[in-house]
Amino acid sequence: MSSLSNLQLFTLVSCVFFIVILAFRTIKIIRTPLHLRWELMPIPHEKGRYYYGGSRYEKIDHWKKPAEKSSLTELTAMLEEIIFIKSLFKRNRQLWWFSYPFHTGLYFLICYLFLLVTGAIAENNGVTIAADSGIFGTIVHYLTVFCGFSGLILSITGAAGLLVKRMTRKELRLYSTPSDYFNLVFFLIVMITGFIATLLIYLPFTHMIHFMAKYFAYHRVRWADEPNTSGSKVEKHVIKQLGYKVSWSASHVKQGGTWADIAKDTERDANGKNN
Amino acid sequence: MEKTIKKPIKITDISKSKEQLVKINPQELVPLPPPYDKPDNFPKIKQLTEEQEQQMDSSLDGFVLVGFPKSVSEEQEKKWVEKFLSGVKKLLNKEDNWTFLKPLLISLEYCTKCQTCSKACNIFQMSGEKEIYRPTYRAEVLRRIIKKYIKPGGRLFGKFYGADIDLNRNLLARLAELSYRCTLCRRCAQACSIGIDNALITREIRKIFSQELDITVPDLHKLGTVQQLETGSSTGMPPLAFKDNIEFLEEDFEEYTKMKFNLPVNVPNADILLIHNAGEYLAWPENPEAFGIILEAAGISYTLSSDLVAYDSVNYGLFYDDIQLAKIALKHAEIAKKLGVKKIVLGECGHAHKALGVVADRIFTSENNIPRESCLTLLKDIVFSGKLALDPSRNDFPVTLHDPCNIVRSMGIVEPQRKILRKICPKFREMTPHGIENYCCGGGSGFAICKSLNFPDWRMHISGRMKLKQILEAFQGDLGPENKKYVCAPCSNCKGQIRDLFKFYKVTEKSSIYYGGLVELIVNAMSDIKKPFIEWEML
Ligand code: SF4
Ligand code: SF4
Numbered sequence: 001m002s003s004l005s006n007l008q009l010f011t012l013v014s015c016v017f018f019i020v021i022l023a024f025r026t027i028k029i030i031r032t033p034l035h036l037r038w039e040l041m042p043i044p045h046e047k048g049r050y051y052y053g054g055s056r057y058e059k060i061d062h063w064k065k066p067a068e069k070s071s072l073t074e075l076t077a078m079l080e081e082i083i084f085i086k087s088l089f090k091r092n093r094q095l096w097w098f099s100y101p102f103h104t105g106l107y108f109l110i111c112y113l114f115l116l117v118t119g120a121i122a123e124n125n126g127v128t129i130a131a132d133s134g135i136f137g138t139i140v141h142y143l144t145v146f147c148g149f150s151g152l153i154l155s156i157t158g159a160a161g162l163l164v165k166r167m168t169r170k171e172l173r174l175y176s177t178p179s180d181y182f183n184l185v186f187f188l189i190v191m192i193t194g195f196i197a198t199l200l201i202y203l204p205f206t207h208m209i210h211f212m213a214k215y216f217a218y219h220r221v222r223w224a225d226e227p228n229t230s231g232s233k234v235e236k237h238v239i240k241q242l243g244y245k246v247s248w249s250a251s252h253v254k255q256g257g258t259w260a261d262i263a264k265d266t267e268r269d270a271n272g273k274n275n
Numbered sequence: 276m277e278k279t280i281k282k283p284i285k286i287t288d289i290s291k292s293k294e295q296l297v298k299i300n301p302q303e304l305v306p307l308p309p310p311y312d313k314p315d316n317f318p319k320i321k322q323l324t325e326e327q328e329q330q331m332d333s334s335l336d337g338f339v340l341v342g343f344p345k346s347v348s349e350e351q352e353k354k355w356v357e358k359f360l361s362g363v364k365k366l367l368n369k370e371d372n373w374t375f376l377k378p379l380l381i382s383l384e385y386c387t388k389c390q391t392c393s394k395a396c397n398i399f400q401m402s403g404e405k406e407i408y409r410p411t412y413r414a415e416v417l418r419r420i421i422k423k424y425i426k427p428g429g430r431l432f433g434k435f436y437g438a439d440i441d442l443n444r445n446l447l448a449r450l451a452e453l454s455y456r457c458t459l460c461r462r463c464a465q466a467c468s469i470g471i472d473n474a475l476i477t478r479e480i481r482k483i484f485s486q487e488l489d490i491t492v493p494d495l496h497k498l499g500t501v502q503q504l505e506t507g508s509s510t511g512m513p514p515l516a517f518k519d520n521i522e523f524l525e526e527d528f529e530e531y532t533k534m535k536f537n538l539p540v541n542v543p544n545a546d547i548l549l550i551h552n553a554g555e556y557l558a559w560p561e562n563p564e565a566f567g568i569i570l571e572a573a574g575i576s577y578t579l580s581s582d583l584v585a586y587d588s589v590n591y592g593l594f595y596d597d598i599q600l601a602k603i604a605l606k607h608a609e610i611a612k613k614l615g616v617k618k619i620v621l622g623e624c625g626h627a628h629k630a631l632g633v634v635a636d637r638i639f640t641s642e643n644n645i646p647r648e649s650c651l652t653l654l655k656d657i658v659f660s661g662k663l664a665l666d667p668s669r670n671d672f673p674v675t676l677h678d679p680c681n682i683v684r685s686m687g688i689v690e691p692q693r694k695i696l697r698k699i700c701p702k703f704r705e706m707t708p709h710g711i712e713n714y715c716c717g718g719g720s721g722f723a724i725c726k727s728l729n730f731p732d733w734r735m736h737i738s739g740r741m742k743l744k745q746i747l748e749a750f751q752g753d754l755g756p757e758n759k760k761y762v763c764a765p766c767s768n769c770k771g772q773i774r775d776l777f778k779f780y781k782v783t784e785k786s787s788i789y790y791g792g793l794v795e796l797i798v799n800a801m802s803d804i805k806k807p808f809i810e811w812e813m814l
Contacts, residue, residue, distance in 0.1 A: 028380070029377065029380060029381060032369060032373075032376045032377040032380060033369050033373035033376060033377070034373075034377075034637065035373065035374055035375050035376060035377045035378060035637075036374045036375060036597075036634050036635070036636075036637050036638070037633045037634055037636050037637055038375070038378055038472075038475065038634065038685075039633070039685070039686075039687075040461060040464055040465055040472075040684065040685060041465070041683070041684055041685070041686075041687045041689075041711040042687075042711060043687065046687065049687070049689075049690075052689055052690065052710060052711070053683075053684075053687055053689055053710055053711030054687050054688070054689045054690055055686060055687025055688070056687075057632065057633075057648075057649060057652070057686050057687055057688050058652055058687065058688055058689070058690055058691055059652065060648070060652050060653060060655075060656045061618075061646070061648070062648070062652075063646045081468070085468060087466075087467075087468035088389075088391065088468045091391050091394065091395070091466050091468070092389065092390075092391040092394065095389055095391070099389075170283065171390045171393065171409070172388065172389070172390060174283065174284075174285060174286070174406070175286070175388040175390070175411060175415055176388060177434075177435070177436055177437030177439075178434060178435045178436075178437075179435050179436050179437065180388065180437075182435070207384060207385045207386065207387060208387075209385075210385040210387060210469050213381045213384065213385035213469065213470070214385075214468075214469050214470055216377070216381055216470075217378070217381045217382075217385075217469060217470025217471070217472075218470050220377060221377065221378045221381065221470065221472075222470055227636060228636045228637050228639060228644060229644075230641040230644065231641070234637065235640060235641065235644075237637075238637050238638070238639070238640060239640055241373045242638075242640070244369070244370040244371075244373055245370055246370070246371060246598075247365060247370070247371055248362075248365060248371060248486040248487055248598065249358075249361075249486075249487055250485060250486050250487060250488070250489045251489055252496075252501065252596075252598065252599065253486065253598055259373075259601070262598055262601075262602075263598070263601035263602050263605050263638065264602075264605060265602070266504045266602050266606065269500070269501045269504035269505050269602070
């Protein structure tokens with residue numbers, strides 16, 4: 001049994017590291033309480049209404065009627081974002097020309113890493129991965145080369161373009177911190193030197209893992225239109241959260257109370273305790 | 276007046292600069308279509324008096340709404356800085372801010388600063404791209420404060436992560452004002468492919484000032500939510516005056532049409548509790564009157580309420596304070612329960628739709644969770660039910676529709692109002708863009724009722740500019756005074772803003788463009804009412 005090469009081992013460790021930090025930041029969002037409703041149109045699961053941005057509120061007695069949802073339109077909207085970054089294409093074409101290859105390149109690189117790990121496991125179990133090995137080994141070999149190569153070209157082109165844009169466009173430069181430049185420069189160095197696994201250790205600390213945040217921003221905020229009905233899970237959260245203690249200190253806030261207490265304390269406003 | 280900064284404005288200038296960050300010069304703003312394209316023809320921007328200048332900080336852009344004190348002792352500055360930081364910590368804590376922590380965290384941590392959102396913001400665009408009005412500017416200030424003062428290692432790694440901002444009096448004064456240079460229309464949020472919501476961040480900044488530092492806009496807080504909870508309405512109208520108003524409306528209508536007319540108040544167990552923005556009774560009484568006519572003609576069982584708070588659907592808490600938001604929403608629900616109605620229907624008021632209809636949904640529990648509905652869906656049902664005899668030729672004038680952000684972009688009620696207009700207004704035309712991609716009227720987030728100091732001039736020149744441009748473009752080719760034209764704005768705040776815009780730019784005088792709600796058009800088309808309901812000279 002051949003042992004893992006140092007590179008393979010490092011790749012594996014980096015992958016694990018990446019997943020752990022990503023999970024940590026994901027959990028941080030998941031653990032936040034159920035917020036007040038704050039949806040934003042259009043909501044793609046609104047059957048027959050998505051195309052113009054309508055919602056169930058257009059129906060009379062909407063609470064009496066079952067939600068008419070379409071998973072198909074929601075899935076299509078998600079895929080359009082994941083595969084084409086459609087919203088950026090529509091609203092900021094200039095940036096899309098670089099952002100799109102950059103992201104597509106990353107997808108290829110993820111496949112590349114996945115194939116590397118698959119290859120390592122396979123080789124460890126005695127299967128040869130090479131151009132002239134068996135069908136499995138040959139496919140994995142060529143796929144790895146293809147994904148690695150395309151990933152490199154696309155992401156380097158994209159990152160270089162984004163870096164140039166960030167440096168040359170006033171509105172991007174003004175808001176960029178040294179770390180924003182560093183992220184892209186570091187990315188380019190890593191890509192050019194080929195030491196890709198290093199990226200996995202750095203990326204999860206940056207905003208570059210926004211694909212995860214995007215999931216929550218869309219599914220848990222913009223499209224999160226679940227009503228609060230009697231006995232529902234939503235109501236259970238609400239009851240629990242109304243019991244949280246409030247420490248805001250302005251004069252219109254009853255001190256030491258819970259949310260349920262302060263929301264009923266309208267006397268404070270009525271008797272002029274307020275400023 | 277203070278000197279204005281010359282070089283491009285940086286994020287750090289909000290605390291560093293000793294000069295005013297921006298000066299608004301009407302010549303530099305995006306021009307309006309002719310004959311409104313000559314800035315010299317319109318009132319000059321009101322300058323603050325010397326006394327006001329001495330008392331209040333205007334170093335952001337020369338306008339004042341919050342009125343942060345100009346001179347502050349070192350001790351007071353230290354206290355405010357500490358309070359602000361404690362407010363930021365509370366914003367990030369689940370007990371104190373469960374209400375918005377999730378969208379806030381996402382918005383704070385994952386913005387890529389691509390600036391796609393700036394292209395969507397009417398304020399930033401129409402101001403001639405003034406940096407401080409960029410949707411990301413105020414968000415970035417808050418982000419940098421958090422990086423430097425709250426995150427571990429912030430002061431150590433400082434500049435690398437952009438933790439380079441000094442939290443001082445200048446920053447607080449300017450940030451307080453800056454949080455009121457955005458209408459919370461959420462057009463920027465809609466444009467962001469990641470889902471970052473800069474409007475939400477702006478509202479969170481307002482919350483720190485209100486919920487922790489007691490710094491608010493008097494029009495929204497003292498004269499708004501506090502007055503509403505104290506006297507019954509943000510207009511200051513007590514229950515007795517409300518009842519008088521109702522009687523006046525009944526008499527007015529009977530006299531005008533010689534028809535019997537009744538506006539039901541406090542009827543127990545009616546199907547619907549109808550709540551209007553109380554501003555309607557004072558500024559546009561024809562609107563609640565028209566509602567009464569339609570509902571009576573359609574045989575709908577409904578009532579108004581004269582209980583404290585329940586005759587005013589306004590909830591300015593939506594714009595700056597979660598606690599005030601909750602207090603008012605609970606009051607509305609409590610009175611509906613007491614009356615034993617089946618549902619609350621909200622009149623033509625956009626923010627009331629969003630506050631009570633959507634946002635407050637997760638403040639209620641089984642005991643007070645009463646169904647809430649938009650008047651627009653109900654009206655659509657009535658208009659298409661055949662219960663009213665309607666003659667569209669009575670509305671034979673050009674009509675365009677303004678989409679209130681809170682009803683449309685944030686709530687998805689897009690088609691009912693259009694279906695009605697297509698049916699009863701033969702010359703209906705859309706603005707560009709419209710529907711969920713509409714532009715705010717410029718009076719959003721309470722600005723329409725903010726009348727203090729020189730802030731109204733900012734509303735007229737900057738935040739309302741895009742809407743006026745859109746309205747004029749909708750009637751392109753017909754901008755002379757010959758033909759009467761109508762902007763339908765089914766929202767009290769939007770109407771207030773459009774009224775002020777029309778007055779400021781003399782739009783009615785020059786182009787015969789009038790404005791009003793949706794119900795007025797419906798009643799105007801009712802053939803049972805002999806005289807036309809829309810009295811142009813009264814609009
Ligand atoms: S809020 Fe969204 S659109 Fe605006 S800069 Fe950030 S990521 Fe880009
Ligand atoms: S909410 Fe509207 S006004 Fe405010 S920054 Fe966004 S687009 Fe501009």
